[in-house]
Amino acid sequence: MSGIDAVISALNTDGTTTLSDSMPLIIEAMESERIKRIITIGTAGILQSRTMPNSLRYQSGESRQRSTRAAKEHHKVYDILKQSTLEWTIVCPTYLPDGERIGNYRIERNFLPEGGAKISVPDTAEFTFKQIKASEYIKSRVGISY
Secondary structure, eight states: OTTOSEEEEOOOOTTSSHHHHHHHHHHHHHHHTTOOEEEEEOOGGGSBOSSSTTSBHHHHTOSOOSOOHHHHHHHHHHHHHHTSSSEEEEEEESBOOOOOOOOOOEEEETSOOTTOOBOOHHHHHHHHHHTTTOOTTTTEEEEEEO
């Protein structure tokens, strides 16, 4: 990580604890190199629920996912980042098909935009890349969808 300004992590949960096991190592390496900015790709399941305000979407049944395994793993990373001194942003897409870049999407701090059902990989990547220089969503989760 020597000589870089920011880290983008798009690690998958892969059915194991790879994601939550790796985040403390990433944070340690970043702190060692005095890198403050990290942007990660999470899941809409760790955004706040609109139907149960004190719960996350995956805890409320608001999420359409049958399994909560991935959301629980992303929740661990969210908790780890909250306790760090880093300038973190978690980009939280909903259903994520490959698709085309449209360049027009909705974003909302801590919530999935109302009625959001999907967002393409290219549009998620574009928004994520823009966060390297942006400061509006530091220490926030950001819901992204069409």
